[in-house]
Amino acid sequence: MRLSTEERAMRDGDGGDAVAAAMDLLIRYGEGLGAERLCAVKNVAGTTTQPTPAKTQLLREGGWAKAFAVTSLDCDRDVEIPPMRVPTCQLQQGFSADALQITPYNPHLVELQEGAEAFATDRGINILATCTPYQVGNLPVFGEHIAWMESSAVVYANSVLGARSNCEGTTSTGAASLTGRIPYWGNHLAENRYGTHHIDVRYPVRSFQDWGLLGYFSGGLVQEERPVLTGDLADVDSEKLKHLGAAMATSGGVEIFHLPGVTPEASTLEAAFGGRDVPDSVPYTDAERRSAYERLNSNGSSEDVDFILLGCPHASLNQMREIADLLDGKTLNPGTELWVMTPRALRSVAERNGYVAAIQRAGGKVLTDSCPAMSRVAPEGTRVFATDSAKQAHYLPAILGIEAWFGTTRECVEAAISGRWRGELR
């Protein structure tokens, strides 16, 4: 891999041992990919604070610096960790102390994370603590090269914002934050961003649920490739694009999609394919929609629902308002818990607007920083849960061993009130 003078100096220790270790990791990684060079980034979204068994062991051996060196730089040497070289944020992490009264989360893990957070903030890492940094002020500009983790955030950044990121990992984002570099490969190059598959949407897609089902179908179809969606699509908004991309990155590994006329790199169908031949389209009809719905509901059998989860990816203010409105004047079933996940920054606005109080009056809980999949925790005794998120319906049965129902936001709130799952595909 070709290195600039500045990059060679970083590799050789001019920026200190941690920067040299970061450059060593980027070189091993970049050469593994077959990248010709690195590119400059000034926006890194990674994760260094969430507690893990490996980190617990490393902390005992050599404190937070050791844990950071190994898990964020893949470096075995004892190195001093300097401030981050470029703006860096922490994505979702484990639950924090404010969740201890609400969730059966281990207080020891909260304590561990507080230590990691203090170490990170001392070095300039902004604790956004959300899977949706783009909802709380981290908005890269069109064409900007960035280094992000979190599959649902990466697909949003590439597709909706037109920024350029691969799906990075803990060590590559750690190394990027100390060097301002990432391998120039994959989604960073224009020719790798054009569509590969054309999906012709024949069933009318309007609702939040339908945008999620379309995403779940599309990801399963194209796997790691790049779908272009045209046809009977309307009423699009940022929440629906967030759901669409998160579902694609769950059933497949989609990192970029195009909606001609909506997303910025596809003014037309032809532009979405970069002027190459548009491939034969694959139809999305009611049959594909039903099949996606059935797959997402294949882990549900009991209609007695213990737990409702909303806000995956983390809820926007509009979603918080919708949930608050649906709960207005209602009371949750005594045996059913409702958790709404949102970024802490949006929670403070939602408090100001009265949405949090409205959800709490009905008996619901508003949580931040994390989610049941990330923190591997649900209300005590949960056997059956329901969600409006294709991503959580897919992952949570494997992670927590519970049954799942996938439906609309309204069906989920109604199940929280009645304790019974009555969802169906209309």
Add this chain to the structure above:
Amino acid sequence: MSRTTERNELAHDSASRAAPRLVLTGRGIVPGRAEARALVTTQTISGWGGIDPSTGTVIEKQHELEGISFAGRILVFPGAKGSSGWSGFFQSSRLLGSPPAAMLFTTVTTKAVLGAVVTRCPTVIELDGDPVALIRTDDWVEVDGDRGRVSVFDAAPTGAGGGAGEGVRVL
């Protein structure tokens, strides 16, 4: 930047061994040499939510390797899927003592390449034949990450100890 992987390197006694059934060549992306029995899957693997790094066991529901550990095996798979936590989970399998002996995969993605790099097990990609189709579970495989060479044998060499169940934990 060269980093040798010593922990997985086994004594190689070419004199006591039959010729390989198959030799594949490709690009070594993690240096070092390892040989062990293969564990092959035709399904992509999830890191986060898909493996238990403390035992190297695949935990994804309905995965064909569910309940089987890749610890100490040559892990042969088509590619990585799911969360960006993939590499962190595979790095953890090394830190917690249960990494694969080597990796061979078909589809080159950031998740799988970074995962191989931080797991530090010899890895060869861009092979001149699809390893998932050509290698069978329990074949004896030597992965040479320095030379980008993979040798596949029908049986373990004498004395290498490749008996059934060795290196595998079925939960």
